[in-house]
Amino acid sequence: MAIDIKMPALSPTMEEGTLAKWLVKEGDEVKSGDIMAEIETDKATMEFEAVDEGVVAKILVAEGTDGVKVGEVIMQLAGEGEDASAAASAATKDDSPAPEAKADEKKPDAVEDSAHPAQEKVETGARQMFEAARHDAEVSDPAIPAGTEMVKQTLREALRDAMAEEMRADERVFVMGEEVAQYQGAYKVTQGLLDEFGDKRVIDTPITEYGFAGVGTGAAMGGLRPIVEFMTFNFAMQAIDHIINSAAKTNYMSGGQMRCPIVFRGPNGAASRVGAQHSQNYGPWYASVPGLIVIAPYDAADAKGLLKAAIRTQDPVVFLENELLYGRTFEVPKLDDWVLPIGKARIMREGRDVTIVSYSIGVGLALEAADKLAGEGIEAEVVDLRTLRPLDKATVLRSLAKTNRLVVVEEGWPTCSIASEIAAIAMEDGFDDLDAPVLRVTNEDVPLPYAANLEKLALVSADKVIAAVKKVCYR
Amino acid sequence: MAKAPARTQPAGPATPPAADPTKSNRERPADPSPYAASKEELLKFYEDMLLIRRFEEKAGQLYGLGLIGGFCHLYIGQEAVAVGLQSALTDKDSVITGYRDHGHMLLCGIPPKDVMAELTGRQAGISKGKGGSMHMFSVEHKFYGGHGIVGAQVSLGAGLAFSHKYNGDGGVCLAYFGDGAANQGQVYESFNMAELWKLPIIFVIENNQYAMGTSVNRASSEDQLYRRGESFRIPGLQIDGMDVLAARGAAEEALAWVRAGKGPIILEMKTYRYRGHSMSDPAKYRSRDEVQAVRDKSDPIEHVKKLLIDDHGTKEDELKAIEQTIRKQVNEAADFAESTPEPEPAELYTDVLVEKY
Known part of the structure; x- marks a missing residue:
């Protein structure tokens, strides 16, 4: 049975990369430790080593190909005693390279891309945050002149x-x-x-x-x-x-x-x-x-x-x-000298029902939550603090005055947090605008665990943001 | 000469045995000779040391009267170190030290009244009364503090040396620290980078024998502190810090070494403080006899006074006149520091940040 060799991930967040160079060709014998290819991302170049022994039966992705998805089968290796050409022709028939399609296939004990076995699609807390960070601001930054490329x-x-x-x-x-x-x-x-x-x-x-x-x-x-x-x-x-x-x-x-x-x-x-x-x-x-x-x-x-x-x-x-x-x-x-003012928060998304304040990676989660909440008829305003000190209280308080509800999202511990600080500011300077208690959505109050499931439980997520928003909206 | 703790060698340039394994065949600085000072130079040393001593005595007095608060670390007994070393500097060079900093500041040319008014916490103080004894700076005089965290000035000093090298301005940083700070980890991190990058810095260990109440050999596995740079290939010299001429001679040798681009050098200055670690230290860890013996035998000011009289025929009257001028200057500084106003309450909120956001 041919062994599928899949595009490896160089980091937990890598999704695709360039197959820069093949260092083996069809018919070559490889043994574990041989360098088979060079993989590149914007961040790094890495040599891709063989784990299994065998003969290169078929190269499925040509060198120089960009945008090769992690997990895509890039070559097939004929195992010991196997006929490489037979393996190759078998492979040609199977034209579905997606790793999902192969998932149910019975495989020999050989571990394909075992260097990164868990990194394909494991649902970790970090991955959730990473995925949410796809979200762009829905309101353009007023600091960018109109018509800027x-x-x-x-x-x-x-x-x-x-x-x-x-x-x-x-x-x-x-x-x-x-x-x-x-x-x-x-x-x-x-x-x-x-x-x-x-x-x-x-x-x-x-x-x-x-x-x-x-x-x-x-x-x-x-x-x-x-x-x-x-x-x-x-x-x-x-x-x-x-x-x-x-x-x-x-x-x-x-x-x-x-x-x-x-x-x-x-x-x-x-x-x-x-x-x-x-x-x-x-x-x-x-x-x-x-x-x-x-x-x-x-x-x-x-x-x-x-x-x-x-x-x-x-x-x-x-x-x-x-x-x-x-x-x-x-x-x-695209400006010759793009400089932003320090100490100014930014409205990332406008909304009338609730204000979600966050910063750094939490903003992605806030935007994702806001998207989903919109589907349920709750329009959330998302404020990105950008600068934590000096804190732009005025922008937070203005948004609170508009929505009367406030949730703070922070990828960090809850105790003595930025979220605590925002809650205190709302109490001291925005009390009359509050229609509900300010809620903090943060990581759990524990050192961050390693196990994927525990890590996921410990970190903030869009679901936790949605639950908090519903609570302050009494929904 | 300071009463040496049991395991230490006597102060002064030590001549190590030829077979010393820590001495490689790489180039080393020559053992410095005592500086051959002219009468005018000796008079200046005398005047500078006396200014520091009288200033510190006055500061001690004001502390006793409650006019100076918090921590106040006096330099009395150690005057020859800073006077000898800083007399060799040019205006390109920078100085940084820890919290026992009043003397070094006066030698950088900072007016005594600016320092004294800081000690009393007044608006006219060099830090507008916001720094106090341990936190004083003057960029104008290339004095970069005045740092309250033991050892911090060593890394910061390496940074100042880095800026001298980066700017190619020919300056050298003189970074002082005590025998106590010599056990801080960041000192060795700084030694490593300073030698690696050949930074123009002189590391001055003011070994006054006690890190607060702990004697050197109760805290240091290698109590010959001038050797502390050996594993970084930084040469070290052990100098009698009670002798201003030895100190100046060491400065000449060290500056020549550093200015020649050979990287950093360590000067261990064997010295002694007469007073407690700070004003609040009763100094129970050493006997009154020990202190008195140093005062009687090794006082740096008496040493120069004797040279002036014996070797240069200086008249007692001439020295008295200097003494009177200094007393007047110090009294004026003290009067100013007592009478000049405290900072305005609004100063509480100024200088937190430079820019407005």
Whole structure:
């Protein structure tokens, strides 16, 4: 029986990729560990190794093919003692390459693409959030001039362009962090920067978060404009002393004479199945600190416009990205200098019945919930906070005054959260506008578990948002 | 000379045995010679050290009167370190230190009244009264703090050195920290990057023998702190920090090393503080005799005074005149710091952020 070899996933969120190159041809014998092909995504290139032994019976996807779906059968391997040509002709008859169609077939014990067995369609909590992040804003950003051409770009590319543009414009701007230069970024956000700007301005650091956060902060005190990348914000806990004690407090402690213009950026929040130590939202932590600017964008246009603003401001900025969103494609305005104001929330969708406030990846869930709720006759207004500090209270309160109901969606813990803060603001400044208690829809109050089913239970979801909205609407 | 704890070597440039495995055959800085100061230079050292001592004594007095609050760490006894080192700097160079910072600031040219008014928490203080003793800065004088977190100034100093190198301005960062901070992890993270990137920085370990109440050899497995850079290939020199000429000589050697692009260097300055760790420290961990012995035998100011009188024929009157000028200056600073107003209540909300959003 021929063994189907399927397009592998290079990451939990990868959906398709390019089959860049075949390193074997039909008739070749392969054994486990042989490199059979090179697979590419916008983020990475990876060698695809054989797990099974056998003879290449049939190559089904030609090299250079783009948009090959994860799980699609790309070649067939004749097992030991099997006639490769017979296997190939058998394969030709079967012209349904979709993995679903093969799912019921009895297979030998051989494990096709066993490197990524669970990543095809496992319903994880992270995948739900990732899927929901397809949702674009329904109201266009008023900051974009009418008639502006929009281009499709991944969030990763938008961040890279923001840094590159600011580095071109200001010699003082440089980027440092682990794997930012030669490796082109652990998540490929700094791809291409080393080539353009050289190793003076794109600097690989040792694994030494506390130290390089301090070096970056000191360089900012010395007049430079550092962008410090943390591979993830989980690792920035080792550096939080410099972010808070050295960067955030300096201007105040010096009576306004010593600036610290620095951007600390990197992915924040839950990724997919990476467990508790790699899955935490630090938004509420940093947003509680006076002296810091905290930004957490949802889509690529905001990521670009706000990162440029973050690099330019004279205040220290914590810029919280989301790994699950890096590969997502959004519309970005094609403008020479797209810079957004810090501290301004955005209405993503207009509605009259309830306000859903969120930020970062939660915005996708809020938009998805709003879509579904519209089908049941509830029109939700979705507000993306974009900046967590300073918080745009006015936009939240205006929307509350319009809808009289408020739900806050946050991919993070409930206790002392941004959601708690929004609830407090509504109590203090919007009490008379409230027709129902403010509800928080957050992750469960537990460290994030690894098991797919538990992870799904722990994370926020559109269904949880819908339930909360119905509750405040008394439906 | 400070009374050395049992396991330490006497201060002064140590000559390690030839077979010392920590000494590789790579290039090392020469053992520095004591600086050959002219009479004018010696007078200046005397004046600077005396200014720090009188300033600190006055600060201690104001603390006792309740005019200075919180933590207040005095530099008395350690004056020769900062005076010797900073006398060798040029205006391209930057200085950063921890919370025992008053003396370093005065040497950067910051007026005593600006510092004293900060200690009393007044609007006219260098940080508008919002920083206090441990948090003072002057970008104008290239003094970058004044940091309250033990060891933070070492990474920040490496960052200042990074900016000197990035800008190609020829400056060197002088980053001071104590024997206590020398055990912080970020110090070694900074050593690693500083040598890796050949940053222009002099790491100055002010070893005053006690990290608050813990003596060096109760806290440090390698108590010869000048060796702490060896595994990063950073050379270190151990210097008598009670001798201003030794300190200045070490600064000359260290600056030459760093300015030649050879990367960082460590200076362990063996010194001693006469007062407690802070004003609220009763210093029960050492005997009064120990302190008195250092004051009697190794006082850095008396040392220079003796040189001036014995070797340069300086008259007592001349030194008295300096003393009087300094006392006047310090008294004026104190009077100013007591009488100048506190910050306006509205200052509470200023300077949190630079820009408006």
